[in-house]
Amino acid sequence: MKIYRIIAVIFVFGTFLSCDKDLPTGIRYDNYTFDNPDSKGGTWKPVLLASADQIAIPQPEDISSAAYKTELENIKNAIKEGDPANGYWGSNPILRWNEIARELAAKYNLTPAPNADGTYPAPNPAQPGVYPYFPFAHPPYTARALAYMSAAQFDGMIAAWHYKYKYNRPAPHLTDSAIRPLYDHGSLPSYPSDGAVIGAISREILSAMFPLEKEYLKSKSEELKKSLVASGVNAESDIIAGDSLGRGIAKIFLKRASTDGMSKAQTPKAVSDSIANAAFSKFGWQWTNMETPQRPVGIAPFYGKLKTWNIPDITTIRPLPPPHPNSEEFKKAADELVQIQNNLTHEQRKIANWWSDGLGTYTPPGHWNRFATDFIVKYKLNPIRSARVYAYMNMAIHDAGISCWDAKYYYHYPRPIQLIDQFKTILGTPNFPSYTSGHSTFSAAAAAVLTYMFPAEKNQVDQWAKEASDSRIYGGIHFRFDCEAGLLQGKKVADLCINEAVKDGAD
Amino acid sequence: MNISSIMHCRRTIATGCALVCLLASGVYAQTPADALLMKGKEICIAPFYTHDTWNKYWEGSLLRENQNIGQLTRNTYSLMLGYGITDRLNAFVNLPYIRTSASGGQMKGAKGIQDLSLALKYSFLLRESMGFQWNILGTVGYSVPVSSYLSDYMPFSLGLGTSEYSGRMILEARHKTNIYFRGTTGYMHRTTTRAERDYYYADKGYYTDIMDVPDALSIDAALGAFLFDHRLQLECYYLHQNSLSGDDIRRQNAPQPTNRMNFQSASLYARVYPELIKGWSIFANYGQVINGRNVGRSTMVTAGMTYQFFTKKQTL
Incomplete structure (x- = not known):
């Protein structure tokens, strides 16, 4: 009886010991401050843009304006309510978008199953939701999706940097010291929001590459925009300008993608x-x-x-x-x-x-x-x-x-x-x-x-x-x-x- | 020792083998734990062989063929030892060698020693009432991989590559006519297994080489009889086992240890005690998976023998 009890205890204890199944589903990193903001980034050579200001955005309201002050109040309220993404987007959201792209690649990297008669169906971009789903994200497909997303993101950052240092709107917490941002980006000007540019570009490019994920990608980019305000990094007008800049740049890249020969590759x-x-x-x-x-x-x-x-x-x-x-x-x-x-x-x-x-x-x-x-x-x-x-x-x-x-x-x-x-x-x-x-x-x-x-x-x-x-x-x-x-x-x-x-x- | 207790012992060994087999890799199990115990100081040795094949499998809930696998064959050679610690507490050890291969495609099979299983069985209650002999038992089991086989190589992998802690409750009612009914419920807690890649997709991407292997719950029922003065035992057996979590195999993708593996199987079991050789028995089992999810529609044939004896210390 004693042996049995010991065994029972070991068994139960072992069960609890081995219950830790909290496995990582993404990168884990500590948020960091950007030591060097690369203030000349707006002069770098873009990939497809003819110039950093090819896509125009409006001049921001002055930080002393009533409209901006209201935005600062909105930031404080949003901070009080908390980050809807619980810190997921972190200090450098491009990392998450890259991760999302990889996730979609893995999800769609499945080869069509044969039909009962031994023939094979093929994914059809005109009907992405009919099996076999479009796309089959094999390595060439994924390489291309990542290249378009990343090249567009880079052009987006060059354009964003151009406007950031043209308009020099300081980060919200530098104007209102009551704002304590979750992520301190030092002297980096906040207009337009680089996070919103990245979000808009990633959403647009990935939606074109993975059409069945449009709603998911929309929810992710909307969440990011809210998160950027709730973490005290950007005001609403930073976000709106960034979003519009990102969409404009994505269009240029998607135009190239539509005629790059991929539609005839299979x-x-x-x-x-x-x-x-x-x-x-x-x-x-x-x-x-x-x-x-x-x-x-x-x-x-x-x-x-x-x-x-x-x-x-x-x-x-x-x-x-x-x-x-x-x-x-x-x-x-x-x-x-x-x-x-x-x-x-x-x-x-x-x-x-x-x-x-x-x-x-x-x-x-x-x-x-x-x-x-x-x-x-x-x-x-x-x-x-x-x-x-x-x-x-x-x-x-x-x-x-x-x-x-x-x-x-x-x-x-x-x-x-x-x-x-x-x-x-x-x-x-x-x-x-x-x-x-x-x-x-x-x-x-x-x-x-x-x-x-x-x-x-x-x-x-x-x-x-x-x-x-x-x-x-x-x-x-x-x-x-x-x-x-x-x-x-x-x-x-x-x-x-x-x-x-x-x-x-x-x- | 009377003849009946020898038979109990022998039968316990064989079904004990199957029990350990079940504990080690539920999906490949054939027969259940039973309700009988060896006497104290009794030792049993049981080699047995299982031939398991399927040519269709459930991809999620879709039953399909895959001509790039054709027929999958899994041959298992096991050696089990049983020992009566006391009349009420028995211990079992089992170690299988497994070989897998496919008749189609160009993928290599696998072979090697799989998991070492240990199990203890304890009788809580043994009582006669209403014309039946009632027996309630509990088992605890533990199994652990003992070779570096790769679990993330399904369907060829030797096993799930995880430690498993299991517990079972067994109730048997045996009528004086030697017809018996047995019901068992079991819980299998699997820890994790290690893949040889540090990213995999299981409903979402995982950035680790550790795969969570789902826990499982099983319920089974057996109806059997001892015939011809206990020289022949026949049993029908039904097993239903479900994973408690896990993902489905995606369309035209390979299975992986994170999958939700469910199945129901039916088996026929026969065991003969040849009069000529003292202490020996031979047994055979035929099992068929009749429904499942993310498992092969296996047909399993097992054959084995048992030899049972007392240690010198105790003589009768």
């Missing part, structure tokens, strides 16, 4: 077959989807034809051909994969899984945005510097994707499971050709831009990129030559991007 089967045939007659090989039932078209065959951000001529980046499947070089690469799968170590398995970023996740572009977010927090960047990191990194990632897809469908190289008999893998093989590795290209591009932005992190990000690249070999879904070519290709793309960044006036 080709019909006939076009897809002719791309494969072209490769076969040129090289003597062609990639084939190995799923059952077979998917008729790979992911985004014409994505390589998309308008690039910083690559003047995509063919200059295209790598040399991969080895012929009859060659000794190929045999060596194939043997390596078989050897690895037969003797897979725990460490290799973990690396393969750690970087897999496959279906249902935020994809490799999302993974690198997470790293960028961590660095932005670590180095306490202000909103315009944060936007610059995301913008150049995501333009480079997007261009890397375009360049990689150009090579993938130009060479149309088969995957290991197609060329190696009876080959089994621990990762699912993606639905597009092998050469070059997307993970490697995305990662090398992202790592190079992060190195430019955070030089002290070079070793860390280079190691990550190499590991992300190797992970595909361990997973059994890429040959080593796919990965090595991808790393070089990504680096070349990033260099073109960095060439633009060094000229933008921020350094």
Whole structure:
């Protein structure tokens, strides 16, 4: 009886011990003050805007005006009522919007299920709510969504900074000392609200990219606007001007997006077959989807034809051909994969899984945005510097994707499971050709831009990129030559991007 | 020791095996905990094998095929030991080796030792009334992964990769005609499992490699009989187990340990005590998952044997 009681006590105690299941659903960071407000940020070179004042906003009321005084009273009341978001938006809301974008990518990164007759349906942007839902946020799709959002945010910050230092309206708490803001942005002028600019741009771009999320994104941006007032950072007129500026800038980017070639990237089967045939007659090989039932078209065959951000001529980046499947070089690469799968170590398995970023996740572009977010927090960047990191990194990632897809469908190289008999893998093989590795290209591009932005992190990000690249070999879904070519290709793309960044006036 | 108590013991071992199996990985269970106890100082050894296959699974509530899996096979080789600490308190240990594979697609299967399970069973009450022998028992169990298998590799993974604390209450009523009814309710508290990635989506994004594995509640009922002077036991068994939280497998996505895994299964169990060999029995079980959510529609066949003996200390 005594033993039984002891066991019972252990059992009950153990149950309570292991009840802590409060798992993080977002980044956690301490709010910080922007030491350097980058007062010249309004003179930096935008991505698409012809000039920082291309989108006009009205001159703000003077801080001594009755209207502004009423706004200050409203701020105090809002502070008393409390932040409706409970501190969620923090001192740098761009971080949250990046996180929201990653979340939507993960939510929509699902491949269509086959119909009962063995055919496959395709997402239709004209009917996003009919299964399969639009979009299928695969890595190229996500890379593009993040690039548009981030580049627009950066232009939005340049425009906001231009007006901030043109009108020089001090933060509310500097005018009325009774206001105690949750986040102290030092001497940064408050008109227009940079948070509202970021919110409006993010909402507009993401609503276009994820049309089924319009209501959710609206509620998020409305919450942010309320939160900016309730945390004592902005007056209502700061918010209204920021919101309108952000919408204007988003329009310019969405106009580019509507004609960048994405709507034609997912080709019909006939076009897809002719791309494969072209490769076969040129090289003597062609990639084939190995799923059952077979998917008729790979992911985004014409994505390589998309308008690039910083690559003047995509063919200059295209790598040399991969080895012929009859060659000794190929045999060596194939043997390596078989050897690895037969003797897979725990460490290799973990690396393969750690970087897999496959279906249902935020994809490799999302993974690198997470790293960028961590660095932005670590180095306490202000909103315009944060936007610059995301913008150049995501333009480079997007261009890397375009360049990689150009090579993938130009060479149309088969995957290991197609060329190696009876080959089994621990990762699912993606639905597009092998050469070059997307993970490697995305990662090398992202790592190079992060190195430019955070030089002290070079070793860390280079190691990550190499590991992300190797992970595909361990997973059994890429040959080593796919990965090595991808790393070089990504680096070349990033260099073109960095060439633009060094000229933008921020350094 | 009389023949009846030997039989009780033997039967306890086999169903004890199944019990531990159930504790370790509820979804792969076949037969229930029973209501019988070994005598003090009695030892039981039971090797058994389970062949579990499915070619359809429930993606959320949608029953579907997946030709990239084809038929999934899970072979489990278990060794269980039981020990009578006292006449009223028994202990069980079980350790399974599992191998999984798919007939379709190009994904590698998995193999290895799964979870070590420990269970204690205690009899609270044993009473005769109204022509029945009533028995109320409680069990507590604990299981823990003993190899570095990856739980986040479903449906190939060996198990859920979590520690599990479980408790069960068992009520058995046995008529003097040797027909019996048994009902059990159990609660399984699972802790968490560690994925090899630090972001996953389960209704929302999680920035951690720790996955919450839902707790589960089970109810089961058995109707059985001892026939031919206790040489044959037959039993029909129904099990209903539900997770108390968790997400659904998303359309055309892989399952993961955070899923809400519900199922109902029906089984037939037979056990024979060959007269020729003293202390031995053989048993077989056929089970079918008849409804579920985020689980395979498994057909399970188990076969095993038990050997039971007293330690030297106690002789009869």
